[in-house]
Amino acid sequence: ALPIDGLLADLGVSSHQFDEGDRGFSTRFDTKLDMRMDRNAKQTAADILNTYSEEELKHIFKLYGEVDNAGRLAYSVFHSRKEKQIETVNDLKTAIEKCVKRGRENQYFAQVFQALRIEVNKELDVLKDLLLQCLEVLKPGGRLVVISYHSLEDRLVKNIMRSGKFEGEVEKDFYGNQLAPFKQITRKPIVPSEEENKENSRARSAKLRIAEKK
Template identity: 50%
Template sequence: MSQYHTPVLLEESVGLLDLQPGGTYADLTFGGGGHSRRILQALGTAGRLYAFDQDRDTRANCPDDPRFHYVESNFRFLRGALRYRGVTAVDGILADLGVSSHHFDERGRGFSFRGEAPLDMRMNQRGSLTAADIVNRYDAAQLTRILGDWGELETPWKIAACIIRAREAEPIRTTAQLVAAVAPCTPRRDEAKFLTRLFQALRIEVNGEMEALGMALEQSLKVLRPGGRLVVISYHSLEDRMVKNFLRSGNLAGRIEKDFYGQVHAPFEVLTRKALTPSAEELERNPRSRSAKLRAAVKL
């Protein structure tokens, strides 16, 4: 496996898939291939794995294995992409959400607020919308919305005003320019946390991450066989809340549906009543895993 990304909660997540040697599985976030390779180790000759990724850089990490099928696509198209390949049902789905180490380390991609790079943040480099487009074109209301909703930042209207004021002087084209633009709003004590949330908000908007996750979760109900497992690793509260609600209720709002007799009708049995988190040993080995939360359920 390349150093593209260190897989998080590897044994825990793959273990919760309850892999069957002849089963068919989907890895929705192939990345460096760490989870996929571990899944392939447990599959027999009849097993199949379909690995999704929209970033063409990940092709270099594909294993030479006839059981492995690379799907160059956003996982929001899960069901259609599988049906196109003749697959109508799978035994398990794994998604390791968030940004890979590769994206943070490749400065030219613009995912990190450290250093200076083009303000890009596209997971799919064929996409048209960049973070620079957002900070230079969105109006105050739009900026306030994404900074509050996706970054969960306090006083997002003040941050939006800083961005608009800076771009009136000159376009904001680099990560360093953005950091400088919001400097008047940046708290001294929590600078890293503030900038992390700011960049998270832009990244989510650029890539439509929350919409894509919602679409993939809803499609998982149609793709999973009864007894199939859904395993998701999330990295911020927005993702984790959506995953938790969906596994508990079968819908994104977390609305519990009951029949006439008051019996709960949920499509999943939750396997992780409390989200699993990385061990102290894993945190020492891979500090970037510190915010990871693992949840899993079996389809009834």
């Protein structure tokens, strides 16, 4: 690959995908649970809900959705599908309604949908591949700019910019000098202002980080 001067990555789902009623990304539409960004991919969110084991469901809800009651949620999905396959958004809402705390419905469904979407599209694996490739193709002095929208993405970005490793541990040479491949331009992420959040509520969780290749 040719060396590049910089790369900007705006992660996650686009507003267009959220607003397309037939894609299954949004809780607002009762449509099929698809969630594939690449429509040529085979596995949909419905496939996951109807074929994964209870333990596998618990794992993705806890890891990717950071759901507090992931075990109870997985149990509800696993046993509900025995009576009726979970194919649509409303099917899923009905299957898990007893797991949702009153007053937190929107947040809870957003976490569940996030977990399914990440699993369907292998989003964290794709992000890791992108970040590793940036280490190879960025010129010295080239900049990596990433906008992330949830803590799982941001943690990977922060660690790779800090240390060059996803675990975040900084290697040092014999003399104690850090061997990190990037210089962090933003020690803390840049986040939207109150004014921007008022104009564009979907920006509220965005975090922008910048690093420069050494």
